[in-house]
Amino acid sequence: MFVAVIGCFTSALADVDDPHATANRIVDLLCAGDTPTVAGLLHYPPGYTKEERAADEAGVKKQLDVLLQRFGKISRVVPPPSSVPATVDLSVSGGTIAYYQSLGRMSGVSGPYAVISEHLDAAVIRVDFLKMGESLVVFRVTFGIPASRP
Secondary structure, eight states: OEEEEEEEEOOOOOSOHHHHHHHHHHHHHHHTTOHHHHHHHSOOOTTOOHHHHHHHHHHHHHHHHHHHHHHOSEEEOSSOOSSOOOEEEEEEESSOHHHHHHTOSOOEEEEEEEEEETTTEEEEEEEEEEEETTEEEEEEEEEEEETTOO
């Protein structure tokens, strides 16, 4: 498990049905505070033993809990805005940096969702998918604070 401060990004969700439905589900689960289920939906290295997977998943859940405590209760912005602002991001992912580096060049799609945060007002939840072979897997979940926020 690793957490990374990513920097400032803007992105758009690719028009892909399955990742869109999965990303919506993950955002809904985070709005409900269901971090164990979200942690279970992320990709973990296939070479993990059952114990390694359980330990990493528990670490991901803990980091998601910390971020939700910092952001407070979150809810979706309805209707969604036409654009999502640039953000300073905190991301949570299963696996290690070394594992992802071993995969070489990676590609995927990202879905940003505007949310209202109890403690930070406007915010963004981003769900990133990584292309692995012919399929997409949930790579990481990112909590973003608008870069314009002091």
